[in-house]
Structure formats: C-alpha cells, structure tokens
Amino acid sequence: MPNIKIFSGSSHHDLSQKIADRLGLELVKVVTKNFSNQQTCVEIGESVCGEDDYIVQSGCGEINDNLMELLIMINACKIASASRVTAVIPCFPYARQDKKDKSRAPISAKLVANMLSVAGADHIITMDLHTSQIQGFFDIPVDNLYAEPVVLKWIKENISEWRNCTIVSPDAGGVKRVTSIADWLNFDFALIHKERKKASEVDRMVLIGDVKDRVAILVDDTADTCGTICHAADKLLSVGATRVYAILTHGIFSGPAIFRINNSCFEAVVVNNTIPQEDKMKHCSKIQVIDISMILAESIRRTHNGDSVSYLFNHVPL
Secondary structure (H helix, E strand, O other): OOOOOEEOOOOOOHHHHHHHHHHOEEEOOEEEEEEOOOOOEEEEEEOOOOOOEEEOOOOOOOHHHHHHHHHHHHHHHHHOOEEEEEEOOOOOOOOOOOOOOOOOOOOHHHHHHEEEEEEEOOEEEEEOOOOOOHHHHHOOOOEEEOOOHHHHHHHHOOOOOHEEEEEEEEHHHHHHHHHHHHHHOOEEEEEEEEEEEOOOOEEEEEOOOOOOEEEEEEEEEEEEEOOOHHHHHHHHHHHOOHHHHHHHHEEEEOOOOOOOOHHHOOEEEEEEEEOOOOHHHOOOEEEEEOOOHHHHHHHHHHHOOOOOOHHHHHOOOO
C-alpha cells in the first residue's frame, strides 16, 4: 500500500509489529527517550510528508507516560506535513471515567479526547470502549471495533460443550454486550446484580437467570483487580454451573489480580492482546490470549483505501 506509515509507541511493540506484518509493511523507525528531568522526547526517523500515518499505542503500562508519548508522536507527524494522522488505541486510556457520577468528579475520558484532537489526530481507531458514548466526546471520526467476532470463534473452537453454555454479564452495564453474543450463538444469558459497600468492594451478588448444569461464560470489557469476576465465578458454581470461563477484552490485571485468578475456579481467563500479557501468563497458567492484530490491521487497510470498516463488526478477517 503506497503512502502509508505505521508507527509503534512504547506500550505494545509486539502488537504493532504483528499489525505491520499483516499489512506487509515495515514499522517506521522512532526513537523515544526521556531527558534527565523525565520529559519525553520523540524523534521520527524518516519523512512523513503527504503520508497517511497510523500510530499504535495502547492505554496500558505507564499510562500517563504512554499517553503523553502518543500526543507528541501525533503532533510530530502533523507538523511534519502528514496528510492524515490516525491514532490506533486498542485499549482507550481513562475510558472508565466517562461520566460525572458524583460531585466534583472529572470526566477524564472527555479530557483525553480533547487532548488527542488538539494534538492533531484526524481519526481514532479503538476497540471495545467501556461505553459507546465516548465516541461522542470527539469531533473527529472514531471507529470503535468489537472483539465479539473473535470471541464467538474462540468459544466454538475451544469449549467442547459450547452448545450447552450460558453467557453471563458480571454487572448491569455489560448486558448489551452479553445479549449480542447470546443472540449470535442462540444461547441463554444471565445477569449478576452486585451491590457495593464502596467503589472497589462488592457486598453481595444476586444471579438473575439460570446456569444449573450448564457451562457459564462470564463476558466483560475490562478486568482490573479481578475481584468482581472471581466473586462472580464462585457464585455461578454455587448455583450449579458445571464449569466457568471468563472472556475479557482488556486484561489489565493490576494489584492482586493474578493471585485471585490462580486461586479462582475458572477453567480459563481469556483476554485479547490489546494489552501485553506475556509477563502475566508466566505467573498464571489460566490466562489465554486471543490475537486481535488481524482486526486492527484490516481496519487500517480499509481506512487507508476508503472502504467501510463495518464488515469487521461481525466478521473475523482471514
């Protein structure tokens, strides 16, 4: 493909390389370093004048440093006369701070959207936003891709009893995601209603639906400390589920998450590689990873060629 450049930020070089390989391109040489006062410096090693630039940077790891690096890379390309700059952000940073749910609370996702626009981004490609309303925070095009097609494929290929499954949402916010998957597979679905004592502590859980003598598959967009999904898995087993799986788009796995998963009743915790998982997998054999580089690569190809990306909402590219 002519007139296209793929850049990799520091957050997830492996995913960037897989995307570039699928497109038959080489990653642009970028040197990123910190000055002694910890300011970020980015040097782009080749001309981008008149090019269609795609910068891959996920919201993980040292999130604030990686976000600042992305903003600087966008601005560097823009002032070097790139024709279009697209930020490919598999895991959108600060996505869970998307509303003012209490007095004086910030809407940080909106702030990040403003920062990306001011830096010079012309287009955003991301995956499974925490809430779709975040797309409305931008005045530029946003393609919110779905992990659903690869999730459906994984279920059919890896769960022998997949026809005897129930899809379960660990909270009310994930009902739309769960019902969509259940409809595609003609499954029943269930919902766990959780009551919290405080923001990070669940008081009790109530199951709405039936999982008795069935395989239960917990589906969510993000897992951080994994307290909720591990508690949910125990609840499902206690009411008669035969086995429990978790399928998540973004596996953050911070704090005690790995300890909790290792001591949980999950058969497997399946995540997409929107966030690097190599280190986590070394310490937890239950974590399995689905590669989504083909979806991101195809979205870049279609965007560059001026084709629709809506095909990717329901299909896994070959």
